[in-house]
Amino acid sequence: MYRVVGCRNCQALWTVEGRPETTQCPRCRTRYRLEKLRSFAETETSAAAARVRSAMLAERSDDGEFVDPEEIDIDAVGMDEVAFLSASGVDPDAVAAAEERIEGSGRSRSRKQVVLDGLEELDEPTAAELTAYAEAAGLEEGFVERALDRLRRAGEVTxxxxxxxKL
Structure with missing residues (x-):
């Protein structure tokens, strides 16, 4: 369970997970007993608590007082990916370019995952068959031997x- 609570001194809002005995305001560092703080909302997930907190900050009145939490529709509060990235200080265009590079490279799987997929798809493959499978996926020959050795020592393959x- 997550709670959205507020500081009586500086009116900062923050989320608290579970039921700790005390919590500290992230802005003014005043420590409070959780039972003495006003809980504005209780949610099951941290994402829902973050949305409530964001909505409360956005709808805060001009005098700095907290809005009534009963007026906030938790499910209606949302943010698209571009707005979230921008608010987090990340360039959305750079993220889109990175996604395109990953999709264009054809390497959406890790090198280890390629070897594990080969073990799944091929029926008791030999080292040569796994090497051919991995080379078709763009891996170098030497990696397959090292990966098989590591997987065998880890007890994942025999x-x-x-x-x-695979075991």
């Missing part, structure tokens, strides 16, 4: 007379 298989 080597049989026929080839390799």
């Amino acid at each position: 080597r049989t007379d026929e080839g390799y298989r």
Whole structure:
């Protein structure tokens, strides 16, 4: 459970997870017993609590008083990805460019995941079959041998007379 609480000194709002005995205002550092603080909202997820807090900050009256939490529709408070990134200080265009580079590279899986996928898709593959599978996915030959050795030592795969298989 998450709560949105407010400081009596500086009117800062913050979220508190669970039921700690005390909590501290992030702005003025005043420490409060949680039971003495006014709880503006209680939610099941931290994301919902963050939305309530954001809505309360956005709708704060001109005199700095808190708005009535009963007037806030938790489900209606939302923010699109571009607005969220901008508010977080991240350039949305740079994020979009990075996404395009990742999608264009064809490497949406990690190198280890390519080897594990080969073990799943191929029926007890040999090292040569796994190497061919991994090379088709863009991996270098030497990596497959090292990955198989690490996976075998970690107990994730075993080597049989026929080839390799996942445990």
